[in-house]
Amino acid sequence: MSKKLEQFFATCPRGLEALLGEELRELGAQAIAPTYGGVAFSGEYELCYRANLHSRLASRVLLRVGGGEYRDEEDIYHGALSFDWPTMFSVDKTIVVKMTAQKAPLKSLEFTTLRIKDAICDRFREATGERPNVDIREPDVRIHVFLTATECTLYLDTSGQSLFKRGLRKQAGAAPLNENLAAGMVKLSGWQPGTPFFDPMCGSATILMEAAQVALNIAPGSHRDFGFEKLTRFDPKVWLPIKQAAIDAQLPATLQPIFGRDMFGDSLRDAQVNLEAAGLAGVIQLKQGNVIEVPAPADHGVIVTNPPYGIRIGEQSELAEFYPQLGNWLKQKCTGWNAYILSADMNLPKLIRLNATKRTPLFNGALECRLFEYKIVAGSARK
Incomplete structure (x- = not known):
């Protein structure tokens, strides 16, 4: 029946x-x-x-x-x-x-x-x-x-705390993404494990950790409790084998071609704390560096990043200088890469001066954003 x-x-x-x-x-x-x-x-x-x-x-x-x-x-x-x-x-x-x-x-x-x-x-x-x-x-x-x-x-x-609270991240940056939005950005990029993955402004490593969990087949809820465990219908005899099967399917935490950079030492220290707490310290390769100066870590791959887009007064002039430099970096140092850049400001990405091949609407909480896709090939069209 x-x-x-x-x-x-x-x-x-x-x-x-x-x-x-x-x-x-x-x-x-x-x-x-x-x-x-x-x-x-x-x-x-x-x-x-x-x-x-x-x-x-x-x-x-x-x-x-x-x-x-x-x-x-x-x-x-x-x-x-x-x-x-x-x-x-x-x-x-x-x-x-x-x-x-x-x-x-x-x-x-x-x-x-x-x-x-x-x-x-x-x-x-x-x-x-x-x-x-x-x-x-x-x-x-x-x-x-x-x-x-x-x-x-x-x-x-049936969830309890929101599912984006994976139970992994111990330190959050000034403007962290929720983990499920970061996971959505990774999914929208089309990235597949084994392909180089790069977040050049990684902050506390939220995007990197979502990519690493995909690469190692880690179920995102395997480190937390759920609301259904408090309900009368909860059946441990059904739940525990489902959870154990997910744990058994995880891959060993070996080094992956997943790279993170950030120019701020405090952010990288937060990222390192998070990676160690999640058992991912030996999986992701972190280094300190300014995005507009560092070389791409491979000759091809996928970039997914959440750069600053300036909410406070006084930041706009700095960002108006930064975004053209970001565009130059993509053109000069990232040929062969596909880049996915999140922004709540629809004008700043225009300063990158590259043609976006997609603009996917997303919401970071109540903040309306776009995920801009740039395919960086030799001779990429400049605006």
């Missing part, structure tokens, strides 16, 4: 929805439907174990509990009260309720969130005589609510 298919929704940085859909399909997901900010999909319950463990792109994997139409806060309260929460997690687990809304006609989303929390606690009180406590910082169970103008949908979070 086939098992029941559950309905899931995986969130991700905007711009990566199609890639996440492909990733989930490879993990066995069905009925994949990318949408704004994530992907709806279905599968047997155990799929949430694999998706949390293996997804490089998802931020959270949410299990749909149910939903329906509403007119006001009381409809939402009674809808939430109708779910059998005590069968989903025990009363000794702490909870938090998070809400996202689009065009909801309600006066106060904060009040509505409280009413959903009340419904969950009231249902527990009816069933057990007790109610779960709320912990807004480190809850055992996260309940996510999504409102449209007429529909309310409730989800249980």
